[in-house]
Amino acid sequence: MSTPRNYHIFGHSISQSLSPTIHNAGFAHHGLPHHYDIQECADLNEVTTMIDSPDFGGCSITMPHKLSASKFCTSISASARTIGAINTLIATSENSTKTIIHGDNTDWSGLHSLITEYTAQTPSPPSSVGLVIGAGGAARAGVYAMIQAGVQSIYIGNRTYLKAEAVARDFESRVIPVAFPSRLPESPDLIIGTVPGESMGAEAFAGLFQKERGLCIEMSYKPRVTNLLVVAREHRGWVTADGLEVLLRQAFDQFRLWSGREPPQAVMRQAVMDVTERVQSKV
Template identity: 55%
Template sequence: MASQTTSTGTSSPKNFHIFGSGISFSISPTIHNAGFKHYYLPHVYDIRESPSIDDVADLILDDKFGGGSVTMPHKLQVHKFCTDQTDTAKLIGAINTLVVEGDDRNRTITGDNTDWSGLHSIIVNHSTKTNQQPSVGLVIGAGGASRAAVYAMHRAGIQSIYIVNRTASRAEVVKKDFQSAFELIILPSLKEIPRMPEVIIGTVPAYVTTEDQFSSIFGPRGLCIEMAYKPRQTPLLTVAQRHEGWQTVTGVEVLLAQAFDQFRLWTGREPPKERMMEAIAEHEREKARKENGGIL
């Protein structure tokens, strides 16, 4: 996708935002601003928190809007500001990326989803590394993030995909929305798994989970991906790490994977992955220093 440039070939300053509620802790600005800085792009990415997507309509419609990240609870409503949506965003039913092209009357805003593509790259990389194609997957939760998770599993060639949620009716909705593309198997609980999963993706907030919940879901080997990243170490990851044959992926790594795809869509450039990861490490060191009264 074309980068945000003027007719003279020099980058014009654009404003990028993350839209959502309860996102004051987001590290997305750290990631994307590091990428812009690496390429000497004059763009700025910041947090715009609001209870409703309508509250930030002026930012989306502004001529200087370059693109945006969208998190809950706005992923299911932001389509109203889109000129178009990608086929994957339509199927998943959630938008986490706004891509702007053109200017003035020719400007378009496309709703896309990089949550799934980030997860897909993680699964495929693991399969390539281990030389094993997983056949059974488990998604924990049935919210907006679960839709990207089940679709990523499907695209990665996983044949049997289980989904479990505290409220079964929400899982039924997810199953129905994907039934034209593939079948989901709803489990009544984590203690009733027909075949042990080789890929597990957690999509629920860490604070509502306990280690005991996950004691029976791990077989001899596999890949466990956590989408929650606050805190970094979650009960799901803790249990997975007790099983020697399991690789774990933190929520921060998932965030980075989807951010890499966003950066490509927004700028047309390859994301400077090492610089972005380094920026997060610097951010966390500074946060730890402040929490320790300026002493590390």
């Protein structure tokens, strides 16, 4: 029988996170004695005792701590090192006295799965031009996912141009920083939004959807339909993926890393659906 482990999500303003619903459903399905909970923290130093605890199994790391989690890691995956952001810690015991903490990033792999599924299902995919909106840790994962998917030209747009420039500098030369909102030199057919859902009005996205078809992925799931998705869905040739789908995709990869088992995707999806339906019925 598996040794009980504690898993957490560390972040700020995360009291409504759906991650416990997702992962606890997965643990229950496989009969694993683990537990996942929310731990609000303004600084990761506040949760050092939890990470050092013998029953620590791992954690999800969300805003604003993805860029500062490396200090807790014994090792870091190549992808997380390139991205410069960590959203997952995995604890393993080397012996009875020493715990190894491995840092990884599943934001990019969740996004990558959505991109590759779209291109596989699209006859003669267009010459790809990507736009990542934002310049934080999630945006870095978005850029990396596009690079791994072979996107030919990638723009990273942010209100503060210098922040977009700093992200572009850390990646390949085909990543181009731009001030956003603004008109891009070429129209994208792949868009990833990584900023809070209502931080920009719909007018900021109005000129993006010039191509007949494309894929728009939103990483924020509050509100469920963000301004970016509202505009994208006005264009019938565009496929969209909302923030809940992104959350699930990255969580599936986390579950594999923590448990060594395949995530029961249907069970985890249903658990999220049940919770969101209960919340909506109370509104």
